[in-house]
Amino acid sequence: MIRPPHTRSRLTRRRLSRRAWPAAARLLAPQLWLRLAAVALVALLCAGLSWQFVTARIDRSLAQALLLSDRALKSEVERFRYLPEVAAEDARIAAALAAPQDATAIAAANAYLETVTAHAGADQLYLLDAEGLTLASSNWDERNSYVGRNYSFRPYFSDAMAGGEGAVYAIGVTTGEPGFFMSTRLGNSRDGAMGVLVVKIDLRSLENTWTETGQKIAVADSDGVVFLSSEAIWRYRPLRPLDQSTRARLTRSQLYVGSGLEGATPVLTGTAGTGLLGSGLMGSGLARAVDGAGRSLSLRSAPFSRGWQVLAAASPWPAHLAALVTAGVVTLTGLLALALLNLRQHRHRLIALRLRQTEVMERKVTLRTAELNHEIDARRKIEADLRAAQETLVHSEKMAALGRMSAAVVHEVSQPLAAMEATLTAAQFALDRAPDQVGARLTTAHGLIRRMQRMTRNLKNFARKEAAPSQPVSARTIATAALELVQPRADSIGIRPIYQPPEQEICVMAGQMRLEQVLVNLLHNALEAIEPGTGQVRLSMETQGSDLWINVTDDGPGIPPDILPRVTEPFFSTKTHSEGLGLGLAISHEIVLQFGGRLDIASPPAPEMNRGTRVSIVLPVLPCAPTPGIR
Structure with a gap:
């Protein structure tokens, strides 16, 4: 039976490990245990030295903090003594x-x-x-x-x-x-x-200063009650348990009225803390301080006038951490040295084995690289085909929209042609009888010609495939062009869309023709949803935050809630007698996503309404800068 290459490599490593085990067992001689013991001893010694060094540094910092705090407190009191x-x-x-x-x-x-x-x-x-x-x-x-x-x-x-x-x-x-x-x-x-x-x-300004500098400083009165502290949890708590006579005297004098001193637990707990309190907390030592986490603190204190004590505290964790890190580093270094000694014996065999494995891996990498390159080329071709198919679908949807508009466009063109023919005929008869009326009739004919030219130009631009990248375009210009394109369809059903243009020019990052296509599709959908002659379609724009909302609203029957999430799916349509492919909203949704925006659909448009639909194009607003060549 022929095994795959990766299975053979695993079996080879297992055989080598089995052969190396007896040699490793023979190395576990007394001298190896002695070396391990020496490493452990050196690690403990270095950890102790590191702990002492960091502890001494903490003690010096506490002494300096005490000196500065004592001077600051004394200076503040002396200012007002007299x-x-x-x-x-x-x-x-x-x-x-x-x-x-x-x-x-x-x-x-x-x-x-x-x-x-x-x-x-x-x-x-x-x-x-x-x-x-x-x-x-x-x-x-x-x-x-x-x-x-x-x-x-x-x-x-x-x-x-x-x-x-x-x-x-x-x-x-x-x-x-x-x-x-x-x-x-x-x-x-x-x-x-x-x-x-x-x-x-x-004196609370001193507390603020201590808190800002990150120091744990406290001041206790002659009864051992902390009244100033950078740690809020220490304030108005005794350093040690108070006897009954002291509690009664403090209650009579109302020194700390409303502070909850009666039920407060001592700040310092534990055997070490009690011993320090008994000696007046002079010098540095370890005491159990309740600082919210029950952590041990290194404490140092200095006497102040009136029996007060100024305390400075710091966590001993840096010393413990330094000792642990030092011990770990020394231990790892020693173990690494021992491992290097053992691995030296296997160096040559491992090098030879790795060379053979490297050759095998290089062949595999070369083969796999070729396969990946082939897959990448295939995927690129598929992506190019998908993009071409998407562009074809977009153009097909445009052509379908033009087909739906064809009857209205024929009417829109034939009506000005008939009017122009009548106008020119009248001008011909009036040439001899009323020459002064000829100019007005020719002006009317020119206006009808410009109307047809504008209609055909908009249709040509709408049908053209847009290849230019996205750029800042005027939303007001796009809305005007889209309304001109759908106006024949609106006239054919007796509807005049209501347009509320914004007061100022608003620009967005988009493609001119593609955004026009989206807006035309939304307007056509709204016109098809309303009752001919009585319905209403509204086009409006508003800015919400940094986004522009282009809203197309109709008062048709609306979209049922159960199918509202599916309206942007490809080939989904609720129009049973429509010639469309069910791609209008799907393509519009994809185009708006490419511009970095989204489609927002609400049916009904507002909670106070019981019918109708609002479809909004939401795009980020850009500052408008005039650019040559942009319509």
């Missing part, structure tokens, strides 16, 4: 504090605080009396004004009254907007005019 103390030196503040019932003094203090806030760039600046009641505020004229509200429960008030100054980050109970509150006590107990001046500043 604003309450400086603003309190004004006499209007002292007057308002001394006479809180004096409307004039309060109004002056409000205006002063509003001006200072606008110039300093602070969020709010307001004055509290000794009971924590707001006497004047920079937002005195706003809907959420602080005036008249009591803030004695706020730590910044109690700390200022007790120690002279106070500072705390909190969410505003009036506006709901977070901010950093710094307060200064005014007067002393001996004068009897005690009060507190508070400035509120917005």
